[in-house]
Amino acid sequence: MKDTEHTSTALPIRIRDLTKRYGQMYALKSVDLDVHSGEFLTLLGPSGSGKTTLLMAIAGFNRPDSGSIRFGDKEVILTPPHKRDVGMVFQSYALFPHMTVAQNIAFPLKLRGVSVAERAGRVEEALETVQLSGLGDRNIDQLSGGQRQRVALARAFVFGPRILLMDEPLSALDKKLRERMQIELKHLHRKLGVTTVYVTHDQREALTMSDRIAVINHGELVQLDTPEVIYNRPASAFVADFIGESTMLPLTRQGGNSVFLYDQKIGTVEGPGTDWTLVVRPERLFFAGKQDQSDDTKVIMTGILQETVFQGESEMALVGIADDTELAVRFGTGAQSDGTKAQVGQQVAIVFHRDDAIIIPGHGLT
């Protein structure tokens, strides 16, 4: 067996036309995806979207019906998992309970024929990286959830894989710890420089950690881009709805390429299609002041304040602008907050910047 050098470089992953069916249902429908060398790419989607199936196909744990998966220039779709040389962090961690922390981390090294002396050094180094120095002799059941997570991580990268896969590794941790681990994982990724494919259904986690996000739904790649573009310029109603909060309003197309919200022109569109939808984020909506009235770059709507909900760091106001149509407006709760003094039932004016308007084709989610 060969000894994988610790100073390995990252490998790109190229997936083409990958299809996996369970009976009549497509878990993956001819997916094309390029993961750049050294990047942190997140597969994001609701449960049952196929994101885990895709990750398992990369790891080699399921057998796709057709397609190609390349690590660098090497086709691996026929390679059994134990020869793929990718690190993986499992959702359940999958630490071996009959081995100590050090034995768990040494396991992949032992299989690669690393000498006992070198093994000990590399295990200690890995433990140090995940800040668990001195815990090598512990049993797995003596560790907290966060510590297990770190051991699973150390075991996944100790043998110097050039690709690292993570299947919702933080989902079992409580919120505080999860947020700290997100930052730590990002640091670790920067340090190791390894190509990382991360699966999550938590959109906030995806936005926080990723270089790029691949949004997956019904076994298909829906949008692939940086977190900023995914959030600010979602390509479809599904992406807009799944990532962040949003209100969707129907637009009408009049006079060629202009689309209107009620009687206000919002922007122009390209392509065919008569149905367009406006997506606005609650935090990009404001209660209008006097100076907004004459500002061309802004769109003002009036409505009745229906309800305000205090949520700690922010407050949410629901404003009815038409029958059955409510806008959610999020504003700060601090002393300098730009909220409203209006009472429930009173008329209020809502404003948003034209640049914050997201116009997507179709009828919204329906």
Add this chain to the structure above:
Amino acid sequence: MDTLAPDQTRADAHENEAELTRQHAREQWSLLSLVIPALLTIAFVVLLPVSWLFYLSFTGDDGGFSLENYQRMVEYKSYYRIFITTFQVSILTTLICIALGYPLSFFLAQLPPRWAGFFMLAVLLPFWTSLLVRTYAWLVLLQRQGLLNELAMHIGFWSEPVKLVHKMTGTLIGMAHIMLPFLVLPLYSAMSKIDKDMMHAASNLGANPVRAFWSVYFPLSLPGMVAGSLIVFILCLGFYVTPAVLGGGRVIMVSNQITAILENQFDWGAASALGVVLLVATILILYLAARFFKFDAALFGRN
């Protein structure tokens, strides 16, 4: 608003505390009372008779304290041979059960639960048939003119009828058949608790299927296997019907000897002494197993 005087509420709260404690105690006692029938049964059906046998085994012909029953066991070679046979049959049966039951349990544990239930039914089906019926069924199958001999001769495996029953072979076949579910049940339970990701992790880290099995799956299934093997082994030690029928007097285990002593000599002291030695041997084995394998963890199916 209508409010009570504050000190009045406080006094009520204090009174409640006593009543809440009483309720808690009552609940504990009523829970405990559920085991009383079982405890009484064990006392009268197990503890009392066993103590009586224990007493008898130390009683000589004259009715006084004596070690003659145990002396006889050391002096006569036939006793020695009986204990050897007993352990031989028990160990071999356990090994056969492991050889048959481990792959079977592994197979069951890989199936989706619904199919596993179906196949488990097949394993459990013999459980619902009388022990005696099953033993005699083997006698019919294995005898000189039995189904197995006829079939083997027809195909040409052997030309003369082979003697299978009334010796060790038949006894082991029958015993293994009867004991198999006792091994499969705890083993399947332990195996089905092994996270599928364990084997995924092993192969992901570079272990080929054989290596992954021996370094991860087998150690994790070991507690279940030890628990099942112990149950089989201990049940075998005291087994009577199958060696009596399929051994045909040539496979004499402790239980068969006890029956023989009682039927022929009506010597309760000698029979009791055999029982006591068997009991002590069983307890000793359990103790050693507990020392080596963390037995309680195995019994409760923890990995």
